[in-house]
Amino acid sequence: MITPTHYMLLSAALFMIGVAGVLLRRNIIVIFMSIELILNAVNINLVAFSYQLQNGIGQVFAIFVIAVAAAEAAVGLGIILAFYRNKETVNIDEMNLMRW
């Protein structure tokens, strides 16, 4: 029997993988994908509890998150492209313009 605990464990695992990817990887594309993992981990939680509680609002929220993630991916990829054209790199260590 699959309980909400399983879903939450899966979700937590995905979330930790995503966070680790964001913090540790140097390629910005990979970081970008890790962010998607984090978002999807949240989606799993939302859908699991929607099912458990028999309440459609959770699913609505999940779809909303997917839509926002798509928009975010479009904007983010655009920024990355523009950056790449200027710097010819996608290494995040090179991106230190906000420094003092």
Add this chain to the structure above:
Amino acid sequence: MDLIWLIPILPGIGAAINGLVGIRSFNRQTSGLVACAAMAAALGLSIYAFAELLGLPADARDHVVDLGYWIPPIPLQTAQGIGSFEVPWAFRLDPLSGMMILVVTGIGFLIHIYSTAYMLDEPRGGYARFFCYLNLFCFFMLILVLGSTFLTMFVGWEGVGLCSYLLIGYWYEKKSASDAGKKAFLVNRIGDWGFILGVFLVFYTFGSLDFRVVANAAASMPVEAQFGVISLICLLLFIGATGKSAQIPLYVWLPDAMEGPTPVSALIHAATMVTAGVYMVGRNAVLFGHAPIVAQVVMIVGALTAFMAATIGLVQYDIKRVLAYSTVSQLGYMFLAMGVGAYATAHGWPHIGLAAFAAGAFHLMTHAFFKALLFLGSGSVIHAMAGEQDMRRMGDLRRYMPVTYMTMMIGTLAIAGIFPLAGFFSKDEILFRAFLTNKMIWGLGVMTALMTAFYMFRLMSMTFLGKYRGAAWEHTTPAASHAAAAHGVPHPADAHAHGQANKAQHDVSHGPAHDHGSAQDAAHGHGHGPWHGPHESPQAMTLPLMVLAVGAIVAGFVSIPPALGGGAVLEHFLEPSFTAQEVGLAASEGAAAPAAEAVAATSPAEAAHEEPHISHAAELGLMAFSVMIALIGIVAAYRLYVLSPQTADGLKERYAGAHNLLYNKYYVDELYDATFVAGTKKSSVGLWGFDRRVVDGAVNGSGWLTVFLSWVSSLIDRYVVDGAVNLVGRTSEESSFVFRRVQTGLVQNYALLMLAGVCVFVSIYLLVR
């Protein structure tokens, strides 16, 4: 007689016309005519007023015309309580001022006529300016003479001082002339200082400035045996007189005044200005008669001036300078007479006193005639010699200018005191009274008379007699000039030629050279070609000479002394002017003047004296003696300067020391330069130093203090205020080195930190809960 106020006004109008309009737009004839007409009108009016005065009885010959207030009454503190200080514009005609206006307008008129010809070399504007000044001079002199109060007199007194400055410095482009003008003005100011102080004291003492009031008040006071307030007044007034009338010690300006044009010298020396001091003493005869100490001072100063100036005159070579010193000397005579008069009056000898005062005024009048004559004659000579004034470069001019020679000879004989010319009578009157009063003074007077005769005849000998020693002249045609030189006659064609040939060599000249090319200048027929030798002057110059010569002959006859069978008319006519009103001559004839009584009261010993008196025979003897003295002088001069000039040179070399002393005028100018002038300069340098060090120092010190304080304040600003601001800035800057390390710019770092933060907060939440 009520129109006497017009007498000064007329020349004033003439001066105004010439000064305001003439300088710009009149030609020479017009400005000369205006000036002469003004003087002629004044002369006519003076004669008319004088005739009216003569028509009055002797004790009523005193007329005052009051034209209203000049200074309305102001209450002022005086010695006798609160007095009313008021000065009217009042003119007074009495015998003394009557005689004076005749002299001023008469001689002045002749000098005006003479100037019209003498000044023709001047440019048109200068000509009008000259006549403007001449008229102004007469205007102020007439105010001085006619004024009936001390202050009105002071107006004229200052005015003639101003005009003398203007006229002496007439050729103001020439440094020596403008210097001489300034010297005259400054020396006169010293005298004016005494005069105005005297006037203040008169008001303080008597509470009035009117001559008659003061004389009456003084007459009722006792004669001052000690030096009192009247003596002080008289001494101050006399200081004024020494300045104006060129007496020791203030005579130095008069010889320098020769820098002016010659008619000016004549006007200053004869008719106006220098007679003012004598006139003023005579006007205040009553005051001086109450101050025997000052009377002695006046007498001694007069005698010494006469003597000293005559000695200087003995050796001068400038023709005008000789005459200048002779003027100083003759003025000394007048003061001698005034002093003798005052002294005798104070000692209770009213007859001698009044007669001596009158003799002084009489000499003033005769001197005006022969001194004007001599000056105008010397002007004529200078004119003929094209500006030459040095007598060593003249000689034998008798041939070329007979009229000038004859008239000047008359003037010389008159000043020498040869019977029966004018100078004889007046000088003898003075010497006679001096003989009666003080033999020492008389002795000085006689020696002066000897020297006067000598130096005047020396002047005549060097100028008109002997051999011609002057410059050669250019001849129009060789033949004619040869004839002229050979026969010694003036060339007929150049009677009016005024050469400028010698101009450059003589700084003291007859006028700056001007080139007149215009048709208008040519119209008056005044040639300006090269100098054609000495020549007789035009008629406008010789005519006044002749008139004055007649005056110099007959002027003495108005007062023939009783010893010669005359009535001393002028002296008796003048005498009332020298007494206070209530104390007419009639009163003093009776018993004795109050002055005499006062003396009797104070010093009985004096009162015991009879008036000194000598017989007519002795008086005649004195006269013969002085004529003889004069003749000795003349003969000596003739022998030394005509018959054997080498003797004169020999004497000069033998007594070189004395000669140099006299030639350099006793070094008085140098002495004054070394003491007063240098002293003034030194003290002004001292004051300048004070100004620079103390006054400027204070200013600079306060400036420096301000600079110092602001420097201090700037230090505070820089280090305290700015320091605080900079400290804040520096602190943040320094601390930022540490804290900015946080900003790596790496997003992952930020995210890691955020995660750590979340972990920390969650841990806290879990632990603390």
